[in-house]
Amino acid sequence: MKKKIVISSILIAVAVVMFFFLKAVFRGDLILNPIIVENLGPFTIRWYGVLIAAAIITAYLLARRKAFKEGIKEEHIIEGIFLGIIFGVMGARLYYVAFNFEFYRGDFWSIFRTWDGGLAIHGAFFAALLVAFLYVKLRKKAQLNFFQVTDLFTAVLPLAQAIGRWGNFMNYEAYGSPTDLPWKMFVPEQYRMPGYSKFEYFHPTFLYESLANIAIFAFLYWYLEKRRNYGEVTALYMILYSTIRFFVEGLRLDSLYIGQTELRTAKVVSVVLFVAGIVLFILARYKGKPVKRVS
Template sequence: MGSSAALLGRFQSPGAEIVDIGPLTLRWYGLLIASAVLIGVTLSQYLAKKRGVDSEQLGDLVIWLVVGAIPCARLYYVLFEWESYAGRPADMIAIWKGGIAIHGAILGGAIAALIFARLNRLRFWQLADLVAPSLILGQAIGRWGNFFNSEAFGSPTDLPWKLYIPLSQRPAGYRAFEYFHPTFLYESLWNLGVFALLLTLFFWGLRHPQKLKTGTLFLTYMIAYSLGRVWIEGLRTDSLMLGPLRVAQLVSLAEIGLGSLGLVWLYLLRRPLPDVVKQPSKATSNAPQTPSERKPYDP
């Protein structure tokens, strides 16, 4: 019993590096991001097949998302931490050391997806729905990169699941404290719950295609993820700040508002969300089509 209590009281990262072979260093952060992308591609393509959407297009889209999301996630973080990076510009691209912002990734990914949808004449909201479960699952996986880097932790705590942070990683003003809230774990578990919610909605929508409107999954993702982020961010000691305000909380509140307005638009006003490609009319949808032209019905 005593050893179990001691184990719970010493939740600690084993280090950021997996193996170091000469000039080659394999880090947990990079491995987790790569794993999240691979799992995300596989899941998105599986969901696309279930919806009758070309899975190869989802594979192409993921490449665009990675190219748009990761640089924007890093740029977003660096801009809000400019004082820390102004004197060491080489570290601005050292993404393997940590320091990316999911809201920057969402913004960059959304821009990339809009361009991809426009170029390929695809419906943005349909693509967003198919990507949303993979996105939140990837976030759940990626948060463990923060654990291995001993970053993104919360305020000091003495709870049984407290996280030990080495002295070198503790922020100024917290040097005397050893144990902190594992906010990376809170968010990872929350994200897994959102993932389960989105998959439940997705498969419910397959059985009730007239009831689940296009865009619902992504809007639900925006609201559900942001609800968790608001309270978890309040525990952190390393939040990106805009004066006295936590940027992530402000953005999360905005996403909750926008997501809620989107659902009102869909279900109370009964109108489709604005898209880069117009929704086909019922007459067009019901017209005979060749196999290459046929599109799945999507409310």
């Protein structure tokens, strides 16, 4: 009981601090610095990198706890996470660069400067699915089910995304169109998108998606404990996140587009994943294998 009271008190205190912090930033009274420490030898430590690292570690610890309950060994968890991080980041970056190639055409080395932002979650998602598939097929001694792995991954992924979005916040990126709503966010002129230099306040789309992802995580992490078949959690993630992303993407000013069209890449991919998620959930629910847990 005392432990719950302490945890609740800490969460309330953090929420209060965050409220006043965001209020100051959104009003423009406090201007963020994306760099924590610079000139640390050859390194510069940025909030974006720290928050991405925090997201990965948090997701790993939560997934690990659930993986043990399903009989997955520590060595396989570590191997999977290691490969997932490497190829997930590569996939996220390659996806972003592919749909924003004109920006990088004249400066090849800028492709590798991930600390400045420019990671696409859909790229990381597809790369992680490929890694999971290959790992399950090639590491046969692990005796893993593909959807067992993806269920664990997608259950904690929303929380990692929620944390990662605060990296966008610290970089003043991934915000939305101009607005006069009470929760409007001030963006310094040097961070405003071309053509919007005269506007001061924008939709804090990073916050919309972060809060939505926390809710999705809470539901999926709870759903992992339910009597279910492999693939259900993966399908629900595809449905829920795609719904949120479709509407939030419509507000953003920095969307990636398919070629020279006006089709936003994230919206098209969200529609595809939403439909695929519904099909997968039906198949998993009625034809999938039930989850096996260790006693």
